Amino acid sequence: MKKLLSLLCGVLSLFGLSACDQFVIEDLKPGVSTAFEVRDKLGPPGIEWRNDDGTVTWEYTQQPMGTTCYLITIDGSQVVQKVEQVLTEAQFTRIQPGMNQDQVRRLLGKSAKTQYFQLKNETVWDWLIDNTAAAEPVYFNVYFNPQGQVLRTGRDIEYKGR
Template identity: 35%
Template structure:
């Protein structure tokens, strides 16, 4: 029995999306079950007697999921961390490691001219075309943080030639 190509494509797309976000019923699952559902984490951190698994969905994704496991390796919490509430916690003087612990991996990293450091950019769910950016100095300390406009949103004036 042959199925049309579009059926196969649709099924593949649905299965690819199934691991994007944690499901509501993840509490109590172990690490292997989480990885089976979401794929391997990008980063694993030790936190307060447990473990945090980080799942950034980028670079153009607008979500980063933290899945916290207790000391026995069971899920106790899941959270999408690319939110304005989290962004307000990022302040000048913080270390780059503290930013990573609060927001996860940036979607894009750009170097600044004259070796002044770099800018970490995080796309996030919002009604406007903007992202959150953190300027990291060469000593790995936050110099500034705020909102910017991603390149795909910059409007260019049309060039007319005669």
């Protein structure tokens, strides 16, 4: 079965589809998998952060079309320590007024889109999120003031014309 999924993923990748990332992510085992395996299976990260404890965190997002963002933490021995899908309710509640844009990016990964509202003088970052209860796409929003600090969060449903 695993060989069939690998073959299917290979075929889909020829068409530029990344739907098979989920299968690859599930194969990564903290304490066992290596940084080399991560790069081999997922390619280079979208961004890399050096952490105070000597580890490094790599971001793999499926935004703007997908609803996941994985942060993979790797230790100094190049072994995966943590694989975390961060577009979750628990992560959203961690976003608090006063946080800066770098702090938000470290918690949620790259946003799907950014908008600027001139009349309110606010910048809004939007993440497409998994919400199977809604028929239309749902976005988690973070609103920033001109200094790049969080003002509030919210959600929007992108209604399609009927």
